Amino acid sequence: MLDADFFRRWMTAAAAAVDREAERLTALDSAIGDADHGSNLQRGFAAVTAVLEKDAPQTPGAVLTLAGRQLISTVGGASGPLYGTLLRRTGKALGEAAEVDEEQFAVALRTGVDAVMALGGAAPGDKTMVDALVPAVDALGEGFGAARTAAEQGAEATVPLQARKGRASYLGERSIGHQDPGATSSALLIAALVEADDE
Amino acid sequence: MSDASLVGIVLVSHSARVAESVAELAQGLVGDGSAVSVAAAGGTTGGGFGTSAELIAAAAAAVDRGAGVAVLADLGSAVLTVKALLAEGDELPDNTRLVDAPFVEGAVAAVVTASTGADLGAVEAAAVEAYAYRKV
Structure with a gap:
């Protein structure tokens, strides 16, 4: 069963991964975006870990709802409302349950x-975060490790795609050949589930 | 016409100067534009380019006179942040609406229409209609 502590660890692991990979995310974003993805997510997830420590929400649903709200209010780029909506929804x-099982989590994450x-x-x-998140949710029934692999493969598979959403879409064919920063950070978020589970 | 009945307008841009200038322009082009509450929510709280949920929520609260608030946004994260705040339910005043309109032309149309005491639906319709004003 997954409790509030598990989801707190997930957010902490995600914040650490974003910190570790911030330069890479920003480098990917400078190729096809506006070179702020790493720093935006660093700021957002640092604020998430701070508010989780301060408010100490007691249920899985409350942890993710608070984290999502914090991302919407602190990121300042499109990834704020997008990741914020992902976590908040x-x-x-997940409702008000004190613990949820992996299947309930998979259903909620799909929502x-x-x-x-x-x-x-x-x-x-479309060469967005969706390309990592959808395969991850599809694989979640086989466990967090399978979801991580699926998300990483999904992110890598964005390289040959032409962007159809966001600022990168203005580049048209010139967006081809670059890995999407949002799909890459989504894969980090999914990989953080494995870390949260290992602890 | 009392100020209390007018729809408020919020202009959300990636740039504080764009949002402020468009607000100034729209009010300046309307005879009694200063009667309409228009607030700019541009850039991040740190003064950089981007979108701030905090500035948007503060702007919407500042222009809310009870007749509704029309929000116009420029690009990407400005639009997404307003939509996410609306979905949140309790972040923006009741009867706040994201209006699908060109930023400058829509802002002028919205302020002109709001100044007549029109309701939120009419303000929205006027702003949306600005897409139809072809230039060539």
Whole structure:
């Protein structure tokens, strides 16, 4: 079973991963975006870990709802409302249970991913975070490790795609050949589930 | 017409100067534009380019006179942040609406229409209609 502590560890591990990979995310974003993805997420997830420590939410749903709200208010780029919506909707779908099982989490995360697609209007293949998140949710039934692999493969598979959403889409064919920064950070977020589970 | 009945307008841009200038322009182009509450929410709280949920929420609260708030946004994260705040439910005043309109032309149309005491639906319709003003 997954409790509030598990989800706190998930957010802490995600913050550490974003810190570790911030330069790489920003480098990817400077190729096809505005070179702020790493620093934006660093600021956002640092604020998430701080507010989780301060408010100490007691349920899985409350942890993710608070984290999502914090991302929306602190990131300052499109990744704020998108990741914020992902976590907040996932959190709301988990309700007020003190513990949830992996299957309940998988169902809730799919609700979150659907909300991200509705908000940004992106579908799989558009070279966005959706390209890592959808395969990850599809694989979540086989465990966190399988979800991580699927997300990483999904992110790598964005390299040959032409961007159809966001600022990168203005580049047209010139967006081809670069890995999408949002799909890359989404893979980090999913990989952080494995770390949270190992602790 | 009392100020209390007018729709408020919020202009959200990646740039503080763009948001402020468009607000100034729109109010300047309307005879009694100063009667309409228009607030700019541009850039990040740190003064950089980007979007601040905090500035948007503060701007919406500042222009809310009870007749509704029309929000116009420029690009990407400005639009997404407003949508995410609306989905949140309790971050923006009741009867706040993201209006799908060109930023400058839509802002002028919205302020002109709001100054007549029109309701939120009419303000929105006027701003959306600005897409139809072809230039060539």
